[in-house]
Amino acid sequence: DAGVIQSPRHEVTEMGQEVTLRCKPISGHDYLFWYRQTMMRGLELLIYFNNNVPIDDSGMPEDRFSAKMPNASFSTLKIQPSEPRDSAVYFCASTDRGSGTGHETQYFGPGTRLLVL
Amino acid sequence: EDQVTQSPEALRLQEGESSSLNCSYTVSGLRGLFWYRQDPGKGPEFLFTLYSAGEEKEKERLKATLTKKESFLHITAPKPEDSATYLCAVQATGYGQNFVFGPGTRLSVLP
Numbered sequence: 001d002a003g004v005i006q007s008p009r010h011e012v013t014e015m016g017q018e019v020t021l022r023c024k025p026i027s028g029h030d031y032l033f034w035y036r037q038t039m040m041r042g043l044e045l046l047i048y049f050n051n052n053v054p055i056d057d058s059g060m061p062e063d064r065f066s067a068k069m070p071n072a073s074f075s076t077l078k079i080q081p082s083e084p085r086d087s088a089v090y091f092c093a094s095t096d097r098g099s100g101t102g103h104e105t106q107y108f109g110p111g112t113r114l115l116v117l
Numbered sequence: 118e119d120q121v122t123q124s125p126e127a128l129r130l131q132e133g134e135s136s137s138l139n140c141s142y143t144v145s146g147l148r149g150l151f152w153y154r155q156d157p158g159k160g161p162e163f164l165f166t167l168y169s170a171g172e173e174k175e176k177e178r179l180k181a182t183l184t185k186k187e188s189f190l191h192i193t194a195p196k197p198e199d200s201a202t203y204l205c206a207v208q209a210t211g212y213g214q215n216f217v218f219g220p221g222t223r224l225s226v227l228p
Contacts (some may be wrong), residue, residue: 004160033215042217043161043204054119056215091160106216108160 004109012115018080023092024073033106034077035065035091038062043091049075050097059092082116089113119144119209121219129225130195133213138190138222140205150188151216152181153204161204164190 005024013019025032033048047057052069060067064083069075079086093106120143130136142150149168153161160179165174167183174181178199180191190203202223 042220045215048215093160105163105166107163108153111158111161113158 004092004094004107005010006090006109006112008112009110010113010115011112012117014117015083016081017116018078019082019086019114019116021077021092021114023075023077023109025063025092026095026107027073028095029094029096030072031095032069033093033095034075034100035093035108037091037111046077049110061078079114082114084116087114087116089091119207120216121205121207121217122142123203123205123219123222123224126220127223127225130192131195132196132226132228135191135193135195137192138203138224140188140219141186142188142205142207142219143186144207144209144217146210147186148208150183150209151206151208152188152190153206155202155204155221164203193223195224197226197228200224200226 004026007022008073011019030051034046035043036046037043044059047067048055050068051070065079067077072073076080089111091111093108122141124139135194149166150165151166154164155161165181169187170183172183178193178195182189202221204221205219208216
């Protein structure tokens with residue numbers, strides 16, 4: 001398996017522009033997570049999906065952030081409008097909780113490094 | 118509220134100098150404790166999962182242990198390639214509980 005795939009790997013944009021981050025989870029995984037990582041706050045959970053349905057978006061910082069999962073193999077995280085404080089590394093992770101094994105290891109993608117000027 | 122702290126924040130070792138990293142946690146009920154390694158510019162890479170106090174897991178030069186309040190990641194005779202940030206996360210019992218990550222320990226192993 002290719003693992004979790006994220007694109008783009010790097011994004012530089014100007015304040016006020018729309019940013020869309022993309023994620024392809026590991027095939028067969030039924031949970032998908034979006035995290036944000038900064039030096040100050042570490043790794044923070046933004047939102048997660050189960051079988052393409054958003055379950056908990058309480059970590060989404062504000063209404064400028066939105067996430068969708070139209071199918072089992074694709075998710076997007078959108079920021080509109082973007083602000084300099086959104087600059088961070090955004091990770092997507094997936095896991096298979098439906099396996100019944102009790103093993104819920106999350107597998108992370110390489111991340112998207114976002115810089116908002 | 119579930120919390121995870123890690124110490125030290127940063128650790129510098131000479132090659133071959135063994136040491137331990139600490140992860141202390143507060144959680145209502147522990148479903149699992151996870152150790153990840155993160156290299157600069159990459160996503161966290163899974164190392165171990167521990168489920169109950171007294172459990173130990175080993176992989177090459179790394180050994181993770183778990184008590185009711187903390188976990189240790191022991192590094193025996195480290196090599197420069199072990200340099201990375203080591204992250205600890207806990208998952209509480211109960212439906213839909215998610216990972217709570219600690220801030221990490223930055224390990225540097227000098228040749």
